[in-house]
Each structure stands twice: as C-alpha cells, then as structure tokens.
C-alpha cells in the first residue's frame with residue numbers, strides 16, 4: 001500500500017488557515033494521494049521545523065505570515081518572482097533532494113483578476129495601497145501584464161518610493177503619499193494594506209476612480225471590507241475581495257507540487273460558503 005505524500009502550511013497563527021480545505025478539495029478533484037496539515041511555527045523556529053519536515057519525507061510546504069522571509073532564506077534555489085519578492089510561500093522537494101522556493105501570490109492575484117473576474121490589466125492605470133510584504137509579493141507578476149503605470153501609495157511614503165525604485169526596471173512604477181494622489185485617476189485599485197484587518201481604511205481622496213474602475217482588496221471576509229465599502233460608495237464599476245487570490249495562489253502551488261492545474265471555480269465557491 002502506498003502511503004500519502006505529506007504537505008503542510010507553516011505559519012503563526014495558523015489555526016484558521018483555509019489551505020488544508022483548499023488542498024483537500026484539489027486532491028479529491030484530481031485523485032491525488034496526499035495529506036495536507038497545518039503547523040504552528042514558534043518564534044525563530046522556521047528553519048528547524050521545515051528541515052525536520054523534509055527530513056521526515058515531506059514533499060512540499062506553503063508558508064504564510066510571518067515566515068515567508070525565513071522560507072526565502074531556507075530554499076536552496078529560487079524562482080525569479082520569489083527572488084524579486086524577497087519572500088517564499090511555496091517550498092517543493094526536488095528529485096535531487098534540494099528544496100526549491102517560489103512565490104505564487106502574484107500569479108494568484110493576476111489569475112483571479114484575469115480568469116475569474118475578467119478584469120483587464122494591460123494599459124490600465126493601477127493604484128496599489130500599501131508598501132509592505134504583501135505588495136512586494138505581487139509587483140513583478142502585475143508589471144508583467146503591462147499596465148500603463150503603477151502608483152504605490154503608502155502612509156510611510158519613503159517605503160513606497162523605495163519599493164517603486166526596486167521594481168522600476170520592470171515597468172513604469174512610482175511611489176507617493178495618499179495626499180499626493182489628489183487629481184489622479186485609476187482604472188484598477190488594489191488594497192494591499194493591513195488596514196482592513198483593524199476595520200480601518202487608508203485616507204483616500206474622492207474622484208480617484210475612473211468610470212470603469214475595478215477595486216480589489218487582497219483581504220477577504222464574510223462581510224465586505226472597509227475598502228470594499230469605500231469602493232462601492234465611490235461607484236466603482238466592479239469590486240472584489242481576495243478570496244479568489246487565496247485559492248488561485250494555492251492552485252499555483254498545487255501545480256508546482258503535483259504537475260496538475262486544479263479547477264478553482266468550485267473551490268472558490270466552497271470556501272466562500274464556509275465563511276458564513
């Protein structure tokens with residue numbers, strides 16, 4: 001009898017992670033013999049815990065907050081997008097025994113927008129709110145879709161400017177303050193701040209949205225987030241939370257591990273239903 005291949009998600013906190021349910025659905029759908037668990041990583045223990053996981057025959061890991069930079073350092077080799085993100089959310093055991101690190105967050109958001117929501121990105125004026133790790137993780141896949149430009153707005157403006165400079169060789173991208181947005185218009189606005197988690201919203205001036213603007217919150221919850229409510233009040237053409245991104249980044253990881261692309265539509269619906 002063949003035993004199941006072992007996978008897990010490492011992070012802290014981890015108890016409420018949706019990843020086990022998502023990967024179980026992918027595995028059932030495609031007849032893969034695998035188990036996927038959660039693992040709470042104690043402070044400073046990532047490398048030791050991940051090392052033990054792979055030494056014991058583990059095949060792959062997802063990594064979530066606050067361990068993505070530790071995972072970046074742990075990997076033996078890296079994808080280009082992970083190197084640019086400076087963070088890894090997927091580790092995969094290779095045939096030669098080494099560990100490959102990738103970052104599927106950006107591919108997840110791009111796929112959700114293009115495939116699930118049918119939002120165009122090419123030649124669009126894109127505004128990203130926030131300049132932390134979550135935003136760094138998505139910039140190179142977004143720039144690869146050839147937007148007209150990306151503006152990164154952040155409370156701490158210097159962080160936005162530094163991040164923009166770092167990615168400027170990939171396309172037109174600049175950093176500014178929230179006040180500096182006055183008078184500009186955008187076709188796509190992505191909230192990558194953690195403000196929603198505190199029920200908060202960055203200070204956004206009115207008239208930022210073009211007539212057909214789409215607004216995307218990288219957070220998700222059963223109820224619309226403060227950013228989503230703001231977008232609706234500003235008559236955004238379309239509004240979405242980040243649940244599709246969560247499922248799509250998982251699908252991308254699954255594909256790296258198993259070589260099979262899952263059908264994400266029914267899984268997004270399943271997870272959405274479980275939020276209520």
Ligand code: ATR
Nearest residue numbers: 130131132133134135155156193194195200201202
């Ligand atoms: P993450 O890994 O989730 O991106 P992070 O690196 O701590 O977390 O970044 C959080 C982001 O949310 C930052 O851009 C932060 O702005 P600052 O760099 O100025 O701190 C932003 N943020 C958090 N709370 C916010 C709030 N209430 N209003 C506006 N921006 C906020």
